[in-house]
Amino acid sequence: MFLASYCDLEGRTTGAFTNSNAGSFVGDDEIALLTKVEMADDRHADTEVGYLLSALGGWVGAVVGRDSAGTQFAVVMQHGPVGAEADLSTMADQALEAVAGLIVVEHYWLDLMELVSHYMVHGAGIVEPKSLGMVPLLHGLISEMAGYEPAEYIERFPSGCAYPDRDHQCEGSVVNDVLRAWQDGQQSYRPGPEA
Numbered sequence: 001m002f003l004a005s006y007c008d009l010e011g012r013t014t015g016a017f018t019n020s021n022a023g024s025f026v027g028d029d030e031i032a033l034l035t036k037v038e039m040a041d042d043r044h045a046d047t048e049v050g051y052l053l054s055a056l057g058g059w060v061g062a063v064v065g066r067d068s069a070g071t072q073f074a075v076v077m078q079h080g081p082v083g084a085e086a087d088l089s090t091m092a093d094q095a096l097e098a099v100a101g102l103i104v105v106e107h108y109w110l111d112l113m114e115l116v117s118h119y120m121v122h123g124a125g126i127v128e129p130k131s132l133g134m135v136p137l138l139h140g141l142i143s144e145m146a147g148y149e150p151a152e153y154i155e156r157f158p159s160g161c162a163y164p165d166r167d168h169q170c171e172g173s174v175v176n177d178v179l180r181a182w183q184d185g186q187q188s189y190r191p192g193p194e195a
């Protein structure tokens with residue numbers, strides 16, 4: 001699982017957020033900043049991360065979880081055009097300052113081609129992953145954390161539906177279909193990073 005490996009996550013995912021208004025920079029090379037944070041046990045992780053995202057420019061999505069030692073963690077995703085790295089860092093620092101009690105573990109920079117290779121390795125064939133841009137590919141990583149296969153994500157993305165063969169209340173986007181099914185217990189998280 002890409003996100004688990006990339007950000008050294010283990011344990012289980014307990015929540016996720018997506019920003020359906022996250023813009024893309026078509027024609028520009030894009031870069032993503034992933035910030036991993038931890039928080040004390042008595043914090044309500046979804047609430048804290050919700051506060052953080054409301055203060056964070058350029059956010060794309062986030063996953064929240066709890067590791068096997070019981071520590072709550074979150075990975076928050078931002079993106080921007082290549083060259084805007086300093087702005088992304090500043091926005092992250094400002095938002096983190098605004099929410100007390102979140103401890104920054106690590107910042108990870110992720111470029112578009114690294115993401116594209118992940119999807120190519122996992123069998124995306126019909127749709128060229130690079131043509132989708134960074135936001136959909138980052139949302140695909142969140143879907144993957146909820147147990148949805150990367151190749152299937154790429155294939156379904158243009159249709160805006162994760163479960164064409166299943167009766168469901170369609171959210172109109174693959175990631176939001178997956179998250180809704182996951183919350184309803186119909187899509188299970190597979191813990192642990194890929195080998």
Ligand SMILES: [Zn+2]
Pocket residue numbers: 160161162163164168169170171172173177
């Ligand atoms: Zn659907």
